[in-house]
Amino acid sequence: MNDSQHASSAAAHGVVECGRLRRAGVVVASMWARGTGRFALVTLGLWILVSLVSLVWTPRSLWETNGYDVWAKPSADHWLGTDGVGADVFSWLMAGSRTDLVIVALTVLVALAIGLLLVAAMTSRAAALAHGSVVLIDALISIPTVLIALMLAVPLGASVAVIVLACGFGYGLNLARVARPSAMLAARSMYVESARADGASAMRVFATHIVPNVMPTLVVQCSLSAGTAVLAEAGLTYLGVGVPSGVPSWGHSLSTSVRFINIYPLTVLWPGLLVTVVVVALNLFGDALREAADPLTNRDCEVTMGVVVDDLRVAIASRPILHGVHLEVRDGQRVGLVGPSGSGKSMISRAIMGLLPPTAERSGSIELGGRQLVGLPDVEMAALRGAAVGMVFQNPGTSLNPLLTVGRQIALPLALHYELTADEREARVRAMMRKVGLPADLYGRRPHELSGGQQQRVGIATALITSPRLIIADEPTTALDSMTQRQIVDLLVSLVDEAGAALLFITHDFSVLARATRYCYVLDAGRIVEQGRTQALLDDPHTPQARTLVGAARRLTLHVGDSHARETAVMRETTVAETTTEETVVETSTTGTEEW
Numbered sequence: 001m002n003d004s005q006h007a008s009s010a011a012a013h014g015v016v017e018c019g020r021l022r023r024a025g026v027v028v029a030s031m032w033a034r035g036t037g038r039f040a041l042v043t044l045g046l047w048i049l050v051s052l053v054s055l056v057w058t059p060r061s062l063w064e065t066n067g068y069d070v071w072a073k074p075s076a077d078h079w080l081g082t083d084g085v086g087a088d089v090f091s092w093l094m095a096g097s098r099t100d101l102v103i104v105a106l107t108v109l110v111a112l113a114i115g116l117l118l119v120a121a122m123t124s125r126a127a128a129l130a131h132g133s134v135v136l137i138d139a140l141i142s143i144p145t146v147l148i149a150l151m152l153a154v155p156l157g158a159s160v161a162v163i164v165l166a167c168g169f170g171y172g173l174n175l176a177r178v179a180r181p182s183a184m185l186a187a188r189s190m191y192v193e194s195a196r197a198d199g200a201s202a203m204r205v206f207a208t209h210i211v212p213n214v215m216p217t218l219v220v221q222c223s224l225s226a227g228t229a230v231l232a233e234a235g236l237t238y239l240g241v242g243v244p245s246g247v248p249s250w251g252h253s254l255s256t257s258v259r260f261i262n263i264y265p266l267t268v269l270w271p272g273l274l275v276t277v278v279v280v281a282l283n284l285f286g287d288a289l290r291e292a293a294d295p296l297t298n299r300d301c302e303v304t305m306g307v308v309v310d311d312l313r314v315a316i317a318s319r320p321i322l323h324g325v326h327l328e329v330r331d332g333q334r335v336g337l338v339g340p341s342g343s344g345k346s347m348i349s350r351a352i353m354g355l356l357p358p359t360a361e362r363s364g365s366i367e368l369g370g371r372q373l374v375g376l377p378d379v380e381m382a383a384l385r386g387a388a389v390g391m392v393f394q395n396p397g398t399s400l401n402p403l404l405t406v407g408r409q410i411a412l413p414l415a416l417h418y419e420l421t422a423d424e425r426e427a428r429v430r431a432m433m434r435k436v437g438l439p440a441d442l443y444g445r446r447p448h449e450l451s452g453g454q455q456q457r458v459g460i461a462t463a464l465i466t467s468p469r470l471i472i473a474d475e476p477t478t479a480l481d482s483m484t485q486r487q488i489v490d491l492l493v494s495l496v497d498e499a500g501a502a503l504l505f506i507t508h509d510f511s512v513l514a515r516a517t518r519y520c521y522v523l524d525a526g527r528i529v530e531q532g533r534t535q536a537l538l539d540d541p542h543t544p545q546a547r548t549l550v551g552a553a554r555r556l557t558l559h560v561g562d563s564h565a566r567e568t569a570v571m572r573e574t575t576v577a578e579t580t581t582e583e584t585v586v587e588t589s590t591t592g593t594e595e596w
Helices: 003-014 024-032 035-054 089-122 127-140 145-156 160-187 190-197 202-239 250-260 266-293 345-353 378-384 406-417 422-435 452-464 482-499 510-516 534-539 544-560 562-589
Strands: 306-316 319-330 334-338 360-368 389-392 470-474 502-507 519-524 527-533
Touching: 024 035, 024 266, 024 378, 035 089, 035 266, 089 127, 089 160, 089 202, 089 250, 089 266, 127 160, 145 160, 145 202, 160 202, 190 202, 202 250, 202 266, 250 266, 306 345, 306 502, 319 334, 319 345, 319 360, 319 502, 319 527, 334 345, 334 482, 334 510, 345 360, 345 389, 345 470, 345 502, 389 452, 406 422, 406 452, 422 452, 452 482, 470 482, 482 502, 482 510, 502 510, 510 534, 510 544, 519 534, 519 544, 527 534, 527 544, 534 544
Parallel strands: 334 502, 334 519, 389 470, 470 502
Antiparallel strands: 306 319, 306 360, 519 527
16 A cells, blocks of 8 residues: 555544544443543533522522621521621522533633634635634634733623633634644545535535534533633633622632631632532543543544454353453454364454353453453443444345345444434445445345345445444355455455555455465464464464364365466465565564564
């Protein structure tokens, strides 16, 4: 693959086409499973609830004062005491919660609008506009929010509008700066160029293809900006340019009580504690949302994708099946797993996918893109299957739903992991069908109307439709004739290489393995008995199990005929040449084994 292909592949997979955000219910469930996420959700939920309740009820009237009962300590009449004019502190904090909530909501909306407007300018095809917007952001982002607020306070006076506009402007610049890398990658991707070639307007391209890609980043940043807005409200109100006097807010409560902190220190505690807890909750909410919304693609610039299986042990009904298996498939590598029937090959793939039988016991480590899968909750594992990991099954005739048409079959992963319209799903499916060599008229056909090769192409299209970073092919050619086998293997290899994804190819046939992989593991009776470069194992197998498999592959080659043998020889020479060019990459990208 040349450098330009590598670059386009990285761009295509460094972004999330049309926003690979999991459905809201799954995201919330994933956040709830984390302690910090649970704290954030409960705290923010209480904040919203108290704000709504304060609209109709507070323990005391906000304007009920008592000059003889100022700075009173907490009591049955005043749960948090009174302030400097004898007003109930608890009631003012309740009413202040809704003011702060409105300020935060408006600030985030203004910031989001400014951020998206600047992202649209940066991704514009007009070079002057794109460059000018970047220069503008770099110039304005250095202006402190406080200075902007002071300038706005001159014409507007102390008001909520000053806080919203000053903070919204500053945060919007930051949102655009943070979203710029993913926005530029999306704007330069092939599917955006394809949409433009189809005649889509600039606004439609931006709304359909670029905005969904940057929204996961923007949503997380907005939650962090919300916490900063709470602090900004308190600070600007203290300076006299924020919430005006007489309007309840947490910042107002802080500014009035901080003057008497040396005499009545307890009065500062309550509003200060509220601000601290809410800001911490908003920051934890952003962190938990980042982890829950897309656990793999949000780290794709930091973590090497692929799967690392270490000391994997699986037992079914107390009978051991796998015994301490270790294998690695790094991003962009094609690795084989070969072994006789019953050796446990499919059990490894099922363990990675989290599809073991209910009676199975699994131990050891399975890391996907640095994320531990062993012990992962079912709801999170389900979000990875079909999105981060795609699987091509052994028998296409039984792995496809006989009641679904080809189009609906391929679109299933899109419906589960993407928020797309029906037209967008159909467009993606038809594009994938063209890529795997399926005629357009098969879109409405059912599996029984297809040949075996066409059925397997449907399986490959279904596995690749979400652009997963790992493809597991579990004996995908077993049910096919030799000619179709070669076509399917070549198709799968070309698509995986084009995507820059990792491939774990499982088979019992070394002749097929040599065509599909560069490195392989030999499995027998649930144990890895040999590993090394595929060509080296073909030429000089060391273990009896490997020699048996290689001998069977050679006999099959001779049986098929001289033409097939000549093709295999040419393929082996190509394999040696490609292996030589990849040797340095393979040896430096992995550790822990003699060959890698």
